[in-house]
Amino acid sequence: MKNEARVFFAVAAFFVVIGTAYWLVSYEQAGSVMLAASAAMGLVTGGSIWLLARHAPPRTEDLPDASIADGDGPVDVFPLHSVWPFAVGLSATVMASGFAFGAWLVVIGAAALFLALAGFVRETRNSTVPGE
C-alpha cells in the first residue's frame, strides 16, 4: 500500500514547492492559503495510508506475481439494495432548497434528513460479514 501513500505524498510535496514559490513571488494571501491547505490534505491522507500500510501484511494486489487464487475469501460486504441513499439525497436537497424558500422548509428537510440518516446508519449496523 506504500505506493498509494506515495501518490498523496507527491501531492503534498508538489504543493509545498509551488505554494512556497507562489508566496515568494506574489505575497498574495488567498492563493497561498489554498495551496498550503492542499499540501496539508496530501500530507494528512498520505500519512494515514502510510500508518495503515506499516502495520498491515502485504496485500495480494501489491504483489506482481500473485495469482487470482491467492486472494480467495470474502472481499468485503456489499449491500445490494438500499432505499436510504435516495431518502438522504432527497431530504438533504429539500433542506438545502429551504435556504432559498424559507425556514419552514429547512425544518421539514432537516427532520426528514435526520430520519433518513438514522435509517442509513441502522442498516450499516445490521450488516455483518458472515463468520465475524
Place this chain on the structure above:
Amino acid sequence: MTVTAERPTPERDPEPQGATGILRWVTTTDHKQIGLSYIFTAIGFFCMGGVLALLIRTQLAQPNEHLVDPQTYNEFFTMHGSIMIYLFAVPFAFGLANYIVPLQIGAPDMAFPRLNALGYWLYLFGGLTMISGFLTASGAASFGWFAYAPLSGAVYSPGVGPDLWIIGVVVTSTAGVMTAVNLVTTVFMLRAPGMTMFRMPIYTWNMLVTSMMVLLTFPVLTAALVMLFTDRHLGTHVFDATKDGTPILWQHMFWFFGHPEVYIIALPFFGVVTEVFPVFSRRPVFGYKSLVFATLAIGGLSFGVWAHHMFATGVVELSFFSLMSLLIAVPTGIKLFTWIGTMWGGHIRLDTPMLFAIGMLVVFLLGGLTGVLQAMAPVDFSLTDTYFVVAHMHYVIMGLVMGAFAGIYYWFPKMTGRMLNERWGKVHFVAFFVGINVTFFVQHQLGLDGMPRRVATYTAKEGWGTLNLISTIGSYILAVGVLAFLWNLVTSLRHGAPAGDDPWGGQTLEWATTSPPPEHNFDNLPPIRSERPVWDLHHPPGADDAAAAEQR
C-alpha cells in the same frame, strides 16, 4: 439486504430476487446501474444545455435579432454554461468511471456502494434544483457560470433563481466529492490480486488523479458559494467592496476550482482515448509510465494556473501564471506524442470509437494551441472576454465531448451487450466534427474583430453578421449529429447486433467478463501479469511467434 462478495469462482448462486421496476432503480447500489443512471441523466442535461445553445446561436444569427430579450438571453447563456459544466461534463465522467473503473481493476463493486447511490441522488436533485430557477417568477440565474462578485450579489441579482443556482451547485459538488472519495478508495483497496498500481489501465489512473483533484477543488468552490450565499442573505460582506470586502477573493476561489476543473473534465476523456488508441491500433499503449507521470504532472500543474483567468484584473502575478500556463502544455504534449506513438505502425481500424478518439485529438489540439497563445499576458489583455476566448474554450471542451462519445461507442457493447450502429455512428461523427469546426472556428475571427462575449445582440454596422450566421449554421449541423446519436442510442438499445464479451479485441479486464457483466462483475478473472491481462490471455507467449511463422 447485503451479500458478501467472494473472489470470483466459476460457480455462482442464483441471483437474489430484489425489487423490480422503478423501485429497483430507486434502491439500487450496484455500481453499474448507478453508472448508467449517471450517464443517461448527464446525456439528458447535455441535450437541455444543447437546446439553450441553439437558442443562443439563433438569437445571434443576424444583427438586431430579438428572439429573446436581453435578460432571458443572460439566463440562457448562464444556464447553458452551468448545465454543461456542472451537470454534464463532470457527472458524465464520473458515471462512466462508476461503471468502468471497478471492472478495469477486477473489483466486485465500488468501495462504498450506498455512498455511491447517495452521490447520484444528490447530483440528480441538485441539478433539478439548479434548473428549477427557470420556473420562478424572477427567472433563472443570469450572472454567467462563474458568478463573479459583485454581479452575483443580492443587489445586482435579486430573486430566488440565483439562490437555487447556488444551492444546486453546492449539492452537486457535494455529490462530486462523495464519488471522488469512493473512486480513490476503490482504486486503493479493491484491486484484484496482481493488479499493482503500475498495472492499472491508464483510464483508471486518470480517474484516480481526477478524483484527487476533485477532493482538492470542489470544497473550495463550495466554501466560496456558501460565502456568496451568506453575503446575499445573512448580512456578511465577504465579497462586498463597499463594506471592506474583496470581490477579487471570489475570483481567486472560483478559479482555484475553475481551472483545475478544466482538467477534471479533460483527464477522464484523455483516459478514454488512451484505452481506445491501443485497442484499435492492435498495439500496447506507447510509454505507459510516461503517460502516468504526465497525468500526475497535468493534475499538479493545473493548480498553479488559476489566475490566468484574472490577468485583466491587474492584481495578479503575471509572470508566475504565464510560466505555469505555458508549462502545462509540456505534459499535454507528451500525451499527444504517446497517442501518436501508439498508433504509429499499428493495424488501425477506423471504427466509430477510433474516429471519435482521433477527432478528439485534432479538436483538442486546436483548442490547446490557442490556450498557449492566451497564456501570454499581453495577448490575453487584448483577447479576454471576446469571442476568441469562447472559441478557445469550446474547442477544448468539444474535443473532450468527442472523447466522451468515443467512450460511449467503445463501452456501450460492454454495458448493454449490444453494438451501436456503425453507420449512424459515422453520420454522428461527421456531422459532429464538421459542426464543431464550422461553429467555433469563425468565432476566433469574431473575437479578433472585437466582438465581446455575452452580448445579446449587435448592430449591422459592426460587420459581424456573416461570421455569426456561419457559426449558427454550424451549430445546427452539430445538432444533427447529436440527433443521429440519440437515434442510434434508442434503436441500438433494442435492436443492436449482439456484441459478445469482447467485440473490439480489448486489452483490459472489463473485456474478460460478460456483456453486460453479472452482479458483482466477474465469474472468473484471468491472471494479471501486465497492464493488459486480457490481451495476454488471448495471446499466450509463443502463440504469436507460431502464427507469424505459419504466415511465412
